[in-house]
Structure formats: structure tokens, C-alpha cells
Amino acid sequence: xxxxxxxxxxxxxxxxxxxxxxxxxxxxxxxxxxxxxxxxxxxxxxxxxxxxxxxxxxxxxxxxxxxxxxxxxxxxxxxxxxxxxxxxxxxxxxxxxxxxxxxxxxxxxxxxxxxxxxxxxxxxxxxxxxxxxxxxxxxxxxxxxxxxxxxxxxxxxxxxxxxxxxxxxxxxxxxxxxxxxxxxxxxxxxxxxxxxxxxxxxxxxxxxxxxxxxxxxxxxxxxxxxxxxxxxxxxxxxxxxxxxxxxxxx
Amino acid sequence: xxxxxxxxxxxxxxxxxxxxxxxxxxxxxxxxxxxxxxxxxxxxxxxxxxxxxxxxxxxxxxxxxxxxxxxxxxxxxxxxxxxxxxxxxxxxxxxxxxxxxxxxxxxxxxxxxxxxxxxxxxxxxxxxxxxxxxxxxxxxxxxxxxxxxxxxxxxxxxxxxxxxxxxxxxxxxxxxxxxxxxxxxxxxxxxxxxxxxxxxxxxxxxxxxxxxxxxxxxxxxxxxxxxxxxxxxxxxxxxxxxxxxxxxxxxxxxxxxxxxxxxxxxxxxxxxxxxxxxxxxxxxxxxxxxxxxxxxxxxxxxxxxxxxxxxxxxxxxxxxxxxxxxxxxxxxxxx
Numbered sequence: 099x100x101x102x103x104x105x106x107x108x109x110x111x112x113x114x115x116x117x118x119x120x121x122x123x124x125x126x127x128x129x130x131x132x133x134x135x136x137x138x139x140x141x142x143x144x145x146x147x148x149x150x151x152x153x154x155x156x157x158x159x160x161x162x163x164x165x166x167x168x169x170x171x172x173x174x175x176x177x178x179x180x181x182x183x184x185x186x187x188x189x190x191x192x193x194x195x196x197x198x199x200x201x202x203x204x205x206x207x208x209x210x211x212x213x214x215x216x217x218x219x220x221x222x223x224x225x226x227x228x229x230x231x232x233x234x235x236x237x238x239x240x241x242x243x244x245x246x247x248x249x250x251x252x253x254x255x256x257x258x259x260x261x262x263x264x265x266x267x268x269x270x271x272x273x274x275x276x277x278x279x280x281x282x283x284x285x286x287x288x289x290x291x292x293x294x295x296x297x298x299x300x301x302x303x304x305x306x307x308x309x310x311x312x313x314x315x316x317x318x319x320x321x322x323x324x325x326x327x328x329x330x331x332x333x334x335x336x337x338x339x340x341x342x343x344x345x346x347x348x
Numbered sequence: 349x350x351x352x353x354x355x356x357x358x359x360x361x362x363x364x365x366x367x368x369x370x371x372x373x374x375x376x377x378x379x380x381x382x383x384x385x386x387x388x389x390x391x392x393x394x395x396x397x398x399x400x401x402x403x404x405x406x407x408x409x410x411x412x413x414x415x416x417x418x419x420x421x422x423x424x425x426x427x428x429x430x431x432x433x434x435x436x437x438x439x440x441x442x443x444x445x446x447x448x449x450x451x452x453x454x455x456x457x458x459x460x461x462x463x464x465x466x467x468x469x470x471x472x473x474x475x476x477x478x479x480x481x482x483x484x485x486x487x488x489x490x491x492x493x494x495x496x497x498x499x500x501x502x503x504x505x506x507x508x509x510x511x512x513x514x515x516x517x518x519x520x521x522x523x524x525x526x527x528x529x530x531x532x533x534x535x536x537x538x539x540x541x542x543x544x545x546x547x548x549x550x551x552x553x554x555x556x557x558x559x560x561x562x563x564x565x566x567x568x569x570x571x572x573x574x575x576x577x578x579x580x581x582x583x584x585x586x587x588x589x590x591x592x593x594x595x596x597x598x599x600x601x602x603x604x605x606x607x608x609x610x611x612x613x614x615x616x617x618x619x620x621x622x623x624x625x626x627x628x629x630x631x632x633x634x635x636x637x638x639x640x641x642x643x644x645x646x647x648x649x650x651x652x653x654x655x656x657x658x659x660x661x662x663x664x665x666x667x668x669x670x671x672x673x674x675x676x677x678x679x680x681x682x683x
Contacts, residue, residue, distance in 0.1 A: 225465055237542035245636075310497070315491070316491045331665065337674070341645070
């Protein structure tokens with residue numbers, strides 16, 4: 099099993115968002131960056147598939163700034179074999195441009211599986227995985243929460259509104275992973291030490307601007323101050339009255 | 349061309365509610381661009397009553413593209429057929445739903461057409477002839493305003509945000525068999541290609557998804573144990589089929605509730621009309637997932653819990669007393 103996992107360096111989910119002076123981007127001062135949580139499921143799944151097959155290689159690929167080397171080392175510490183950083187100054191807002199750069203790197207790599215997290219928790223673009231699949235003309239299943247593979251065929255389950263879709267596909271394939279697929283391992287000290295010696299290839303990369311132009315990054319509208327209706331069950335009739343007469347939602 | 353295409357969703361031959369929202373969003377773009385709105389539905393056969401219904405929401409024409417394999421979502425067949433329809437129609441914009449299917453389908457169509465995609469948008473507009481969108485990023489902690497410089501401009505709309513507006517106008521219905529090439533040379537066939545949806549295992553009959561329900565009742569650690577979610581299910585049930593039960597990350601991570609129910613940064617972002625947070629303290633990553641609800645109610649025993657800062661109405665108290673009382677009152681309303 100030769101598996102590629104595409105990962106992204108993102109601000110920690112606890113980050114308090116401060117908008118930079120350009121009014122278009124995040125002020126990164128003091129922000130802690132992590133491996134995108136959905137990508138952890140992809141890395142874990144790749145490691146398990148390789149372990150089950152008893153042989154193979156897990157290659158981690160990231161598009162990002164030089165600092166994303168650290169993110170790649172995290173995946174290497176979990177157990178991936180080697181990393182590739184497609185180094186850019188800034189990740190474009192247009193997911194198709196990111197997909198093109200990744201597809202160019204992955205093309206002809208002989209991968210049985212190419213895994214992505216279902217989305218990145220910073221831009222919420224939710225698109226790069228299936229775009230890479232289209233660019234490479236590979237079958238693709240997104241938001242996979244359960245996976246079985248036998249030979250060159252796989253069955254995946256993905257959550258849809260009010261149910262679960264059971265999807266059959268052929269390998270090689272692109273899959274994007276959802277929470278629930280597995281429980282990602284924590285890098286052990288041994289893994290962290292080993293990761294330092296694993297190969298990490300940095301390739302300066304040029305990405306196009308694409309067709310999405312950022313006009314502004316804005317704080318969300320403040321919610322107007324609410325009120326405490328009262329204490330305990332005695333306050334319920336007044337709450338229901340307010341929901342009906344003031345908020346008009348009942 | 350300044351036409352807008354609305355890509356609809358059906359399940360079991362019936363249009364999904366989110367399709368009305370997609371037509372509404374497409375109409376808004378169509379009006380701003382000065383163009384017509386076509387609504388496209390892919391199905392195995394006729395989709396009942398859709399033309400009149402969609403006409404009323406703003407579609408000028410409703411096109412049903414039929415194929416034996418289009419009864420269920422067929423990722424490769426759908427994306428190929430839609431991309432070809434968009435090319436042939438020369439549309440200026442294409443609007444999808446940011447549903448489980450739409451979020452899977454739209455990127456495929458975008459890559460096929462070689463144009464960018466703005467997913468999960470909460471607002472659309474036109475400025476100096478270009479389509480603009482607003483989309484929540486960083487789990488709703490900020491909003492990104494983007495201009496789509498390409499044509500067609502592809503967008504998917506967050507469910508529950510574009511309130512369907514009725515217009516007194518009927519659409520014209522059109523139906524065509526989809527000519528989708530078979531396999532060979534990649535891309536797959538209509539349905540028998542490399543990716544096939546074998547079945548859709550339905551959750552409990554009539555269960556609403558938290559991302560699409562008009563009312564969401566969510567529970568957190570304050571419920572103390574998984575079995576106690578029964579009181580939230582009873583409250584949700586009292587709304588007569590319009591409410592879903594959600595959960596905080598803490599209780600999903602503890603295995604009390606399925607991940608499908610999680611509201612927050614690593615779960616779902618919801619925008620219901622009414623969100624009732626029960627026994628949820630309101631961690632920043634939970635607030636990120638529900639702060640766009642129209643009205644928020646919080647029930648918590650800790651008067652200093654952060655959830656009260658975003659709630660429109662709060663009750664400080666023991667949820668095991670407050671929630672059953674609320675259920676009774678709601679039942680009275682619904683007779």
C-alpha cells in the first residue's frame with residue numbers, strides 16, 4: 099500500500115481571531131498552529147492501512163509556508179515515512195489553485211490511496227480533495243466515517259442528512275476523512291525522535307492567484323445582549339411567552 | 349449570458365427542502381445579474397410537482413435530467429452531466445446547496461469546469477458585475493467576503509440561511525434524458541462507474557439533521573449521563589417534527605452521542621430559527637457552531653457560564669426541572 103496524505107497547517111481551534119491591519123487576513127501574532135484536526139484522521143487511517151498490509155509507504159504532502167515543516171514532522175512522528183513540503187508564501191483563497199499544486203506533485207506517484215481531511219478548520223473550503231481527484235481523474239469519496247478495503251475495491255460510509263450513504267469505489271482512489279473514522283494516535287517520544295531523521299523534501303512552489311479575490315475579513319456581527327428570564331422551572335412560562343410574542347419563533 | 353443555474357436535490361423522487369433555498373438564492377443572483385433562473389434536478393424519473401412549486405420560488409424553467417442511475421446520488425455521473433449542462437447553457441453562475449451531497453458535488457463540477465468555488469456561503473450579491481459572497485471562516489469566528497472573478501461563478505449555500513420567498517409565478521417544466529457516456533477514458537459512467545452509492549441507510553424515520561432542522565435542542569455535560577438525553581429528545585419531540593437533538597463536543601468525545609449530532613468547530617455549524625442549549629457551558633468552539641442561530645436560549649445552572657453571553661434568553665437553574673416543564677409548555681402550544 100502506497101498512500102499519500104495531504105495535510106495542512108492551521109491555527110488552533112482555540113484561537114481568538116484577530117484581523118490583521120490589511121483587513122483581509124488573520125493576524126498571526128501569538129497564534130498557535132497545529133495539524134488540521136480532520137487531517138489527523140487521514141494520517142491515522144493511512145498508518146493503519148499500511149500496518150494491515152504489512153508493507154508500503156505513507157507520504158505526507160503539505161502545501162504551505164516554511165513553518166509547515168513542523169506540521170509535517172508531527173505526521174512523521176505519528177509514523178508516516180517521509181514528507182514533502184510544497185513551499186509557498188501564502189495559500190491561495192481559491193481551493194482549485196491549491197488542488198492544482200497538489201495534483202501536480204501527486205501525479206504519477208503510484209499511490210493506491212490519496213487521503214485528505216474532509217476540510218480545513220481555518221478556511222472551511224471543503225473542496226481540495228475532490229478537486230484533486232477530478233484533476234487526476236481518480237474516483238473519490240468524501241467525508242468517510244467508515245472504511246473497508248479488500249484488494250482493489252473499497253466500501254465507505256459517509257453521513258448524509260438523516261442517514262448514512264454506503265459507497266463502493268475502486269482503487270486507486272481519493273478519500274476525505276471525517277471524525278469517527280478512527281481514533282488518531284498521539285506521537286510517542288520514540289516517534290518524535292525518529293521523525294527528526296525522516297526525509298522531508300522542501301520544494302519551492304508557485305501557485306496561481308486563481309479566481310477568488312479576498313475583499314475583506316470581518317468579525318461576525320455581535321449578538322445583541324440577551325436577558326436572564328429567571329431562575330428554575332418557574333421561569334419557563336415567561337420564556338415561552340417571550341419566544342412567542344417577542345422573538346416570534348414559536 | 350447572464351443566466352443562473354440552481355442545482356437541486358431530490359431523495360426518493362421528492363425534492364428536498366434545501367432545494368427551495370437554492371432557488372431563492374439563485375433568484376437573488378439572477379435579479380442582480382439581470383438574468384433568468386433555470387432549476388436543474390437529476391433523477392431517475394419525473395420529480396412530482398416540481399415546476400409549479402419551484403416557479404413559485406423564482407425558477408423560470410425547471411429542467412429534469414433523467415438517467416436510470418440518477419435515482420441516488422451518482423458522484424461521477426452527476427458531476428459530468430452538470431458540467432456539460434453548464435457549458436452548453438453558458439450560465440453566469442451556478443448555485444448548489446452546501447449539503448452533504450452539494451459539498452461533495454460542487455468541487456467536482458468546479459474542477460471539471462476549471463473555475464473556483466465558494467462553499468457554504470451565507471450571503472450572495474453582485475458588485476460591479478462580479479458575483480460576491482460572504483462565508484464564515486475559522487468556524488464562524490470571522491466572515492470572509494470574496495469576489496468570484498471567473499465565469500461561471502460557483503457557490504454553495506449554507507442550509508437554513510436563504511429563507512425561501514414565494515413569488516406569484518409558475519415555472520415552465522422541461523425534461524430530458526441525460527446522455528452520459530459510459531466508462532472508458534475515466535470519469536465513469538452514469539452510475540456504474542468507479543464510485544457507486546449502493547444504499548442510503550436511513551436514520552430513525554423522520555429524524556431531522558441538526559444542520560437542517562429549524563429548531564435544535566443541544567445537550568452538554570450538564571446532562572450528567574447519556575441516558576438523560578431522553579429529556580432532550582422529549583423536548584425536541586414536543587415541537588412536532590421540526591426539532592433535532594444536537595450535542596456538545598465534550599459529550600460526543602465521551603461517546604454519549606454520535607458525531608453526526610455534534611455542533612461546533614469540529615462538528616456542524618448550524619443556523620436554526622431557535623437553538624436551545626441545555627447544560628452546555630459554551631466553549632468558544634461550540635459557540636462558533638451555533639452563533640448564527642436566529643434565537644438562542646440557554647438553560648444552565650451556572651449563571652456565569654459563557655453561553656449566557658450569546659443567548660437571547662436564559663434560565664438559570666436545574667435543567668432536570670426546567671426542561672420537563674418547558675416540554676409541557678411546548679406540548680400545550682402544539683395541542
